[in-house]
Amino acid sequence: MKPAQFAYRDPVTVVEALNLLAEYGEDARLLAGGQSLVPMLNFRLVQPAVIIDLNGIEELCNIQVAGDRFRIGSMARQASVESHRDIIRGWPLLVDALRHVAHPPIRNRGTIGGSLAHNDPAAELPAVMVALGTRMILQSAREQRTVPAEFFFVSPLETALAPDELLVAIEAPVPNPSAGWGFAEISRRHGDFALAAAAVQLIPGETGRAPGARIVVTGVAERPLRVSEAENILCEGAWSAARDKAIRAAVETAVEPFEDLHAPGWYRQQAAGVMAARACQDALMRGADLAARHD
Amino acid sequence: MSGERRTVRTIINGEPFEREIEVRLLASDFIRHEAGLTGTHVGCEHGVCGACTILLDGAPVRSCLLLAVQLSSHNVETVEGLGTAQNLHPLQQSFWEKHGLQCGYCTPGILMTMKAFLAENPNPSTAEIRTVLAGHLCRCTGYQQIVESVVGAAQRMAQLPDVKA
Numbered sequence: 001m002k003p004a005q006f007a008y009r010d011p012v013t014v015v016e017a018l019n020l021l022a023e024y025g026e027d028a029r030l031l032a033g034g035q036s037l038v039p040m041l042n043f044r045l046v047q048p049a050v051i052i053d054l055n056g057i058e059e060l061c062n063i064q065v066a067g068d069r070f071r072i073g074s075m076a077r078q079a080s081v082e083s084h085r086d087i088i089r090g091w092p093l094l095v096d097a098l099r100h101v102a103h104p105p106i107r108n109r110g111t112i113g114g115s116l117a118h119n120d121p122a123a124e125l126p127a128v129m130v131a132l133g134t135r136m137i138l139q140s141a142r143e144q145r146t147v148p149a150e151f152f153f154v155s156p157l158e159t160a161l162a163p164d165e166l167l168v169a170i171e172a173p174v175p176n177p178s179a180g181w182g183f184a185e186i187s188r189r190h191g192d193f194a195l196a197a198a199a200v201q202l203i204p205g206e207t208g209r210a211p212g213a214r215i216v217v218t219g220v221a222e223r224p225l226r227v228s229e230a231e232n233i234l235c236e237g238a239w240s241a242a243r244d245k246a247i248r249a250a251v252e253t254a255v256e257p258f259e260d261l262h263a264p265g266w267y268r269q270q271a272a273g274v275m276a277a278r279a280c281q282d283a284l285m286r287g288a289d290l291a292a293r294h295d
Numbered sequence: 296m297s298g299e300r301r302t303v304r305t306i307i308n309g310e311p312f313e314r315e316i317e318v319r320l321l322a323s324d325f326i327r328h329e330a331g332l333t334g335t336h337v338g339c340e341h342g343v344c345g346a347c348t349i350l351l352d353g354a355p356v357r358s359c360l361l362l363a364v365q366l367s368s369h370n371v372e373t374v375e376g377l378g379t380a381q382n383l384h385p386l387q388q389s390f391w392e393k394h395g396l397q398c399g400y401c402t403p404g405i406l407m408t409m410k411a412f413l414a415e416n417p418n419p420s421t422a423e424i425r426t427v428l429a430g431h432l433c434r435c436t437g438y439q440q441i442v443e444s445v446v447g448a449a450q451r452m453a454q455l456p457d458v459k460a
């Protein structure tokens with residue numbers, strides 16, 4: 001239950017960190033908030049030769065609204081994102097989902113980027129990133145590139161990050177203030193990983209574009225799963241018992257739930273449908289409320 | 296064979312503390328074995344049980360998920376900083392009076408989390424207390440008396456406006 005030996009590097013700039021990554025590559029692990037990596041070190045599930053601690057890099061902690069875009073630095077603590085005024089106003093889906101991420105002492109230390117780069121298949125934040133249409137900014141000593149959230153999460157604990165790349169920030173357009181959203185989760189205790197959860201963001205129609213929605217479920221597949229069939233059903237019109245049933249059926253068909261000691265696969269499958277339907281209904285109600293307020 | 300070493304300079308319960316340690320040493324073990332403050336308990340060592348919770352710059356965090364080297368230039372508060380046997384902190388007094396503990400293993404972590412929680416929520420509902428308490432495992436009390444203890448502490452602190460939250 002104690003970490004094996006490692007060499008410790010604590011860069012204070014992104015450039016320094018990238019040079020260290022280029023030097024050590026797969027021998028190194030990046031230490032963000034440590035709420036997933038340190039347990040793995042304690043259990044010796046991972047024994048990296050080098051730990052590159054990102055906690056001294058202030059430039060990675062910024063939370064900015066620049067024009068019509070949000071940008072959250074990867075080392076922003078989950079607790080500081082959750083209590084940030086602009087995020088509360090502009091990205092309520094993210095704030096609501098964050099309250100389901102473990103407990104306050106974990107969120108005080110845990111970071112946005114750490115959770116995303118770790119990519120636990122039952123985590124909330126990856127699903128929310130896909131629902132919000134976020135883009136991941138990846139940087140290495142070689143280049144900077146941008147990957148849409150939908151293509152960033154590959155499989156459990158695997159992302160599009162190359163061994164020499166660092167997730168520096170996430171970025172997305174500020175959503176239309178009248179866009180409805182919903183988040184629903186079922187877990188054994190508050191703060192546990194999701195047995196099933198769903199994140200829904202509505203995208204109001206603009207000139208020449210039909211309204212849309214992103215419905216993403218987590219805990220029931222290899223990665224956050226966007227269910228386009230359910231999105232189509234949701235966009236057809238007002239809520240009804242038939243629509244609720246159709247959305248649940250679409251989600252149940254799409255998921256590939258696994259089984260563990262917490263819940264059998266069939267339970268997760270049904271729960272995912274119910275969570276998605278609840279989140280959809282909340283999104284429609286909120287959307288209507290918000291639109292009425294802005295008229 | 297010994298691994299890479301570094302000197303940690305930190306402040307624990309208001310007192311500067313400096314020690315050269317191995318970089319792989321956990322903050323929980325640093326506090327217990329180097330600083331000798333054994334009030335911080337080690338339960339699961341993977342962030343689940345909450346027994347090792349300390350305040351880092353005023354915010355509750357799991358000390359088993361921190362490296363000791365990460366404490367450098369930061370302020371640490373442990374249960375030893377709360378009160379003394381003669382002069383208990385209102386939280387400690389209330390846990391005593393309301394039977395908020397039996398074996399006491401989980402108590403220091405709960406006290407540290409609740410200290411920060413009550414500072415931000417001086418008049419919490421029992422539902423809010425239970426949500427925060429979900430981050431701490433207790434095998435003795437069934438949690439009911441812990442909730443009552445926190446309610447009692449909040450009332451006590453409201454009556455003593457000068458008490459250090």
